[in-house]
Amino acid sequence: MYKNIKKFFEIRTYFPKGITARVLILIILPIFLSQLLTGYIFYKRHWKTISNQNAITFAGNVLTIIDLKKTEKFTDVQQMAKKNFVMDVDWESGATIKKHRNSKRLEKLSLKYVYKFLNQNLKFPYSLSADENKNSLEIKIQYPDGVLSISSSLRSVFSKTFYVFFLWMIGSCVVFVAIAIPFAKSQVNAIKNLTRVIGLAGRGDDITGFVPSGPIQIRQAGSAFLKTYTRIHRYIQSRTSMLSGISHDLKTPLTRMKLELEFCDDKNLQFALLNDIEDMEKMIDSYLNFAKGISPENSERVNITKMIQNLIRKLNKGKFDISFESKKEYFATIRPLAFERAISNVIMNAIRYGKKKISVSVTKNSDSLSIFVEDNGNGIPKEKREEMFKPFARLDKSRNNKTGGVGLGLSIVQEIIHQHGGEIRLEESEKLGGLKVKIDLPLK
Secondary structure (H helix, E strand, O other), X not given: OHHHHHHHHOHHHOOOOOHHHHHHHHHXXXXXXXXXXXXXXXHHHHHHHHHHHHHHHHHHHHXXXXXXXXXXXXXXXXXXXXXXXOOEEEEEEOOOOOOOOOOHHHHHHHHHHHHHHHXXXXXXXXXXXXXXXXXEEEEEEEEOOEEEXXXXXXXXXXXXXXXXXXXXXXXXXXXXXXXXXXXXXXXXXXXXXXXXXXXXXXXXXXXXXXXXXXXXXXHHXXXXXXXXXHXXXXXXXXXXXXXXXXXXXXXXXXXXXXXXXXXXXXHHHHHHHHHHHHHHHHHHHHHHHHHHHOOOOOOEEEEHHHXXXXXXXXXXXXXXXXXXXXXXXXXXXXXXXXXXXXXXXXXXXXXXXXXXXXXXXXXXXXXXXXXXXXXXXXXXXXXXXXXXHOOOOOOOOOOOOOOOOOOOHHHHHHHHHHHOOOEEEEEEOOOOOOEEEXXXXXXX
């Protein structure tokens, strides 16, 4: 309960997640709040005061004309009203006033102040009519023997300054936002571009065309990333090339050793040494395959479902009970040869260490694909599963090691899956009772 209340009052809960929206909010929100505050102060301190004063003046002029009518000739009252108040005064003998409906906007904004002062001081019934198009304001006062009409300019009580100011605020906000949006997008695009390239580098794709752009801080971050990427890439290439070269060179003396052992008279010693040499050759071959598995390759958008179906057909050849399940065809951006090698290794492990019954399935989550490979073998104890991803790790007791593997298969698979930004886990198969290999592959 406490956590829910705390979360409700946290501002970040209501903030958008994307950087573009956040940057625009940081730019637009201060402009909007400052304009809103300015408009409120203007309305309270300026426009409302002016409208109130104009209403007092208009009502005072009307009351003055009514008082003059009691003591002066009507023609003199008309002349004084025209000269002093810029008002037209007329008399309709025996007439009665008719109710007039003004616009709600005028009633609420300006005429309400006129009504307020007239109701306080005028003893006769009256009707107030305003026409914004004709810029006229007329008040008709009912006397026992007729109607006194007093006409004036609507501007005497109604100021359009508020509308002009309001339109100016809206217009300036629109202009500022129109300028801010492209500017914000250009800054955000630089960050997005850097993020995209970092993701490509994490998957082992080529980033030679990347040029840092945007603000100086982002350019500096981009340049630092390129330098770091280049150093790491060179280190990996030199390490891989050196170890591959050593592995190739080791094959020559091993071959000579095998030839020399053919002339060994001690058959027991010959058999033991040949077995050791064969193990060494397997290790060297496995490492060379490992080096091939992490070699550079461009990413492509591939039909994962069909790729796995074709791979199962190629590996199965009718000898094993391999089932495949996928609700529909799923696509992902991968390095085809490397990813196919990883899935092939996993399925081959299931064939090698299982009991010829294998299940392969593909499902889609919100932002990733999950690939499951399950077998009905002996499985791997939970506490030993992480060790299986270490190079040359072999757990003979937990898996039936009939083929003499050297323990680089899962290391190769993990390296390839990590290059794609994915994860691989070993679990217990509830369906078949053996080992379940789960591979999560991001779709982005």
